Amino acid sequence: MSEMESGIGGRVRVPARRGSRPARPWGASVAKQRIAPISYLRLLRAGTPDDETRFCDAMRLRLGGATHVLPVGRARAGIYLLTRFAVSTGRNRVLLSPYTIPDVVTMVMLAGGEPVFFDFEADSTASDVAHIESLIDQRTACVMVTHHHVNEPRLADIARICRAHGAYLFDDCAIAFGGSIGGRPLGTLTDASVFSFSSFKFLNFFWGGMVTTANSEIARFLADIMRDWPRLTAADYLRPARACLIYDLASRPLPFGTIVFPFVRRRIRKSGIAQSLENARIETTSLNATLTARPALTAFAEWNSKLDRIDGWLEHRRSIARIYGRHLGDRMVSAKSAGIALDGSCFVNFPLVVPEERRDQVCRAMMLAGYDVGRNLYPNVHRHPKFSGAAGSSGQVERLSRSTIFLPTHLGVSAAYAEEIAGKLIECVG
Secondary structure (H helix, E strand, O other), rough: OOOOOOOOOEEOOOOOOOOOOOOOOOHOOOOOOOOOOOOOHHHHHOOOHHHHHHHHHHHHHOOOOOOOOEOOOOOOOHHHHHHHHHHOOOOOOOOOEEEHHHHHHHHHHHHOOEEEOEEOOOOOEOOHHHHHHOOOOOOOOEEEOOOOOOOOOOHHHHHHHHHHHHEEEEHHHHHHHOOEEOOOOOOOOOOOEEEEEOOOOOOOOOOOOEEEOOOHHHHHHHHHHOOOOOEHHHHHHHHHHHHHHHHHHHOOOOHHHHHHHHHHHHHHHOOOOOOOOOHHOOOOOOEEEEEEEEOOOOHHHHOOHHHHHHHHHHHHHHHHHHHHHHHHHHHHHOOOOOOOHHOOOOOOOOOEOOOHHHHHHHHHHHOOOOOOOOOOOOEEEEHHOOOOOOOEOOOOHHHHOOEEEEOOOOOOOOOHHHHHHHHHHHHHHH
């Protein structure tokens, strides 16, 4: 089985044309995108209540015994639940980064929140603390920060601002399970945290996630809402499982190297790099039945089967990131602002800042040389017509979304390959 990076990829071996340089050996192929090992047959098996108990106990052991663990059928439901709690105080503004998927903002709105966007520091995914401080007021219910390739380094400063204004602080840890700041694990550093365990995450099933909090009031509020939620069924998981299987098969070395990537390269040679709008697509438009459901018991069985491997997978990503860092560290997104959060970061990818006007040129050169690299993880949702009228600003986020290239850190990336792609990128960027 393989493991996925959203929008980033690996090296692909392609056949040589007559008269061209000989192709590299097929045995060294690296697929475009790698999906974390996942059991499709799990849908045919029944989990047990003991599986859920074991999972929640393991999470409390990992995060501390005082942590409340509330599993949700879909991770974005955690955003909805926490927003509902925050706005129950009589305030309704939710400060969040626009560097995310549109569905996160939709969940805020479905819960009765008014999104207000704060910006990043330059060439960084670190929140602009001064901007947050200028936006927060007595109408602010909560501030929601997101951890990216490196964790949010200004979390303590943001927490201080929230306390001063009586607002809650939540963090979106969707791609940061296993991360920490100053030796303390994510999931324990804010009033509540949301984790995702869907198909393309470290710890995964086709859908799923959890909310963690040490605040008993928040835990009771969420538990009361979820008390009568049904469990997702095998039928509910079929759509994401089908999409996951297609992606998994298409990204395996043989089909990707012989069909998928050659097709992509032909299109690039003919038309250049197309602008993908996929990350800006709104999937969630209403609070449908899958969003008000708990995970199936079989999901817990799948997650439990991987818990002992998570830290090893995480260390692999960090080791690959260290290799990239030796060659390209000064170009890494957040290079100047990572600070205390760097060592405990998860590096689901390794993003680099390149000149905006040259990004597509560099990507084209890398892909024509046989390397599939990504251009962006998230869009700037503040530009989306549905959210463009929201308060706040996003100039730095917009620049970041137009000037980044992503390198892979997944389990299919070896130390030798990391050295190779870093060298090739330096050659292309200059």
